[in-house]
Amino acid sequence: GYVNSNVILCVAMFVVGQALFETGMANKIGSIVTKFTKNERMLIIAVMVIVGVMSGFLSNTGTAAVPIPVVCGIADESGYSRSRLLMPLVFAAALGGNISIIGAPGNLMGVNVLQNLGIKTSFFMYAPIGIPMLIFGILYFVFIGYKLLPGGENVAVAAVEKDAKKQTADVPKWKQITSLVVLILVIAAMIFEEEIGLSIHISACIGACILVLTGVISEKAALKSIDLKVVLLFGGSLALANALDVTGTGTLIADAIVKLLGQNPNPIVLLAVIFCVTCLLTNFMSNTATTALMVPIAVSLANSLGADARAVVIATVIAGSCAYATPIGMPANTMVVGLGGYKFKDYVKAGLPLILVSGVLCMILLPILFPFYP
Numbered sequence: 001g002y003v004n005s006n007v008i009l010c011v012a013m014f015v016v017g018q019a020l021f022e023t024g025m026a027n028k029i030g031s032i033v034t035k036f037t038k039n040e041r042m043l044i045i046a047v048m049v050i051v052g053v054m055s056g057f058l059s060n061t062g063t064a065a066v067p068i069p070v071v072c073g074i075a076d077e078s079g080y081s082r083s084r085l086l087m088p089l090v091f092a093a094a095l096g097g098n099i100s101i102i103g104a105p106g107n108l109m110g111v112n113v114l115q116n117l118g119i120k121t122s123f124f125m126y127a128p129i130g131i132p133m134l135i136f137g138i139l140y141f142v143f144i145g146y147k148l149l150p151g152g153e154n155v156a157v158a159a160v161e162k163d164a165k166k167q168t169a170d171v172p173k174w175k176q177i178t179s180l181v182v183l184i185l186v187i188a189a190m191i192f193e194e195e196i197g198l199s200i201h202i203s204a205c206i207g208a209c210i211l212v213l214t215g216v217i218s219e220k221a222a223l224k225s226i227d228l229k230v231v232l233l234f235g236g237s238l239a240l241a242n243a244l245d246v247t248g249t250g251t252l253i254a255d256a257i258v259k260l261l262g263q264n265p266n267p268i269v270l271l272a273v274i275f276c277v278t279c280l281l282t283n284f285m286s287n288t289a290t291t292a293l294m295v296p297i298a299v300s301l302a303n304s305l306g307a308d309a310r311a312v313v314i315a316t317v318i319a320g321s322c323a324y325a326t327p328i329g330m331p332a333n334t335m336v337v338g339l340g341g342y343k344f345k346d347y348v349k350a351g352l353p354l355i356l357v358s359g360v361l362c363m364i365l366l367p368i369l370f371p372f373y374p
Contacts (some may be wrong), residue, residue, distance in 0.1 A: 001166065001229070001234075001235035001236065001237075001239050002092060004091075004112065004202040005111045005234065006108040006109075006111060006197060006201065007108075007234050007235050008100065008201045008204075008205065008237075009108060009260065010102075010105055010108055010198060010230065010231065010234060011059075011226055012143050012201065012204035012205045012207065012227045013059075013204050014031055014059065014207075014225045014227060015056040015208035015211065015212070015217065015225055015226065016182065016183055016186055016204060016207045016208050016211065016220045017057075017059050017178040017183075018059075018217060018222065018225030019182070019211045019216050019217040020058065020179045020180065020183060021181075022171075022179075022216075022217050022221055023171045023175045023176040023178060023179045023216065023217075024171050025176040025177075025179050025180050026054065026058070026063070027067075028091055028176065029050065029054065032367070035323065037200040040080045040081075040084060040085075040146070041075065041146070043078075043080060043085060044084070044085060044088050044138075044141055044142055044146060045138060045142060045180075047067065047071060047085060047088060047089050047092065048089070048092035048095075048134075048137070048141065049092075049094060049138065050067070051063055051064065051067055051092040051093050052092040052093070052095055052096030052099075052137075052138070053096060053099070054096065055092065055093040055094075055095075055096030055097050055099075055103060055104060055200050056096045056097065056098075056099030056100045056103045056130070057099075057100060057103070057183065057187055058183075059227075059289075060094060060096075060097045060104055060323070060330070060332065061093070061330070061331045062102070063093045063096070064089060064090045064093035064332035064335065065172055065332070066088060066121050067334060068086065068089065068335065068336065068339065069076035070084050071086065071089055072086075072339060081150075081151045082147075082338040082339060082341075083149050083150045083151060083341055083342065083346075084149050084151065085145045085341060086336040086339055086340040086342075087149055087336065087342065087346070087350055088141040088145065088146070089336070089346075090127050090142070090330075090332035090333055090335065090336055091137060091204075091324055091351070091354060092134070092137065092138070093332055094322070094323065094324070094330060094332070095130070095133055095134045095137045095321075096128030096130075096134055096322055097130075098126045098127075098128065098129065098133060098134070098317075098318055098321060099124070099127050099128065099130045099131060099134070099240045100123055100124055100187075101121065101122075101123055101124075101125055102123075102124065102129075102190070102287075103126070103130070104287065104321060105230050105233075105234055105288045105290075105291075106288050106290075106291030106317050106320045107126060107317055107319065108234070109237060109288075109291050109295055109317070110126075110295055110313045110314065110316065110317040111233065111291055112238065113124065113240065113295050113299055113309070113313055114309065114310060114313055117124050117299070118226060118311055118368070119308075119309065119310060121199065122193075123190045123191050123193065123290075124247035124369070125313060126234065126317065126318070127312070128141050128365065128369050129314060129318060129362060129366065129369070130318070131211030131362070132361055133318070133358050133361055133362075135363060136357055137354060137357070137358075140167055140353065140354055141359055144353065145350050145353070145354065148346075148349045148350045148353075149346060149349075149350055150340075150341060150342070150343075150346055161257055167349075170272045175215075175216045176344075178211070178214060178216045179211065179216050179217075181214075182207045182211055183207070186203055186204055186206075186207035186327060189203035189206075189207075190203055190204070192277050197312055202342055208222065224360075225242070230288055230366070232291060233243040233288050233289060234288065234292070236292075237289075237292030237293075238239075239261050239294060240292065240293075244296040244297070244300070248352045251300045251303070253297050253300065254331060257270075257273065257297075257301060258301065258304055258305070259272075261273065261361050265305070265306055265325050267305060267311075267367070267372040268363060268367060270305065270312070271300060271311060271315050271358070271362070271363060271366060272363060273277075274294070274297075274298050274301065274312055274315055274319070274321045275316075275318075275359050275362060275363070276359070277294070277313050277317075278290060278291075278315075278316050278319035278322075279318065279319045279322045279355055279359070280296045281293070281294070281324045282319065282320050282321070282322060282326075282329065283322075283323050283325045283326045283328075283329045284326065284328065286327070287323055287330055288318050288320075290320045291316065291320035292318055293315070294319075294320065295313060295316050296312055298312040298316040299312070299313060299317070302372075305372070306373075307372040307373060308370065308371065308372055308373065308374055309326075310370040311366040311367060311370040311371075311372060314362075314366060314370065315362050315366055318339045318358070318362060319359075319362075322354055322355045322358050322359075324347065324350070324352070324354050325347055325351035325352050325355060326344065326348070326351070327342065327347050329347075333347065
């Protein structure tokens with residue numbers, strides 16, 4: 001499982017993404033928001049757009065972590081409440097992860113399963129669902145969500161902001177520019193994979209090697225950026241998925257769910273059940289682990305109905321990222337608990353409606369864009 005092309009792609013993108021954080025380029029991109037915001041709502045829009053787009057191509061956790069001190073600083077200077085800004089920020093990182101296949105490790109798991117079924121995939125396979133979800137997520141927070149968040153007093157993080165600036169203050173400008181250029185070229189190579197005849201995992205590896213060889217990021221920093229827990233989980237999940245398939249366990253679980261739903265269940269109902277079960281699990285388990293567990297079962301369910309697997313796989317992967325209802329649903333949620341002065345109930349109040357919005361969008365768009373019986 002560990003020599004799988006998608007595992008290699010995941011590892012390479014950890015390095016490419018980390019270079020943007022190490023050089024401070026990600027911080028610079030995040031700070032652009034200060035130039036275009038005149039009120040709290042505009043700031044929410046700017047933060048969510050920038051974090052959401054960046055998250056489509058970088059680590060969700062890293063993309064959320066970098067702007068946190070920047071946003072805290074803006075809130076302190078402007079008098080805006082951090083609690084109204086930080087939760088939209090981390091949720092945007094999760095929503096943006098559904099833009100491309102490299103947005104989150106779970107996305108690649110879905111791609112891998114579909115490739116094994118002989119179904120063609122593309123770099124922006126999730127975008128037709130992910131982009132509307134990000135847009136609706138932003139609209140939700142601007143008009144409804146921010147009202148559900150507490151307006152608590154700000155907690156001082158001047159030291160955090162100072163450290164973030166100090167760490168990247170001495171980085172040469174050419175390193176910052178190179179990290180951004182390499183990322184753009186890698187993404188371009190992935191989009192035009194067929195035209196240039198280079199597999200996307202090879203493009204990512206070339207980008208990672210260039211960044212290390214030119215000294216933009218050190219070997220030590222590159223190795224440290226690779227999240228071994230994710231890699232081990234990803235590689236191991238491929239073996240687990242294969243075992244569920246070969247032994248018939250996936251089919252057994254799928255048959256049990258189909259029986260509960262009655263004979264010839266409506267595919268939409270099946271899609272809704274998969275989405276709800278995955279959402280429930282992901283709010284208490286690792287997103288990647290939840291996706292690894294549920295994708296093979298989703299495929300077995302699709303096969304049992306003789307339906308195209310794309311809709312159920314995409315629904316499962318997207319549901320695996322909907323960890324909005326608890327502070328432990330994803331690392332980024334936990335990061336802002338203290339800074340935003342949040343309580344468990346705040347995540348439930350603001351997160352559950354967003355999960356419902358995401359679920360409804362999926363139920364409407366998936367059957368249209370990826371028909372069950374094409």
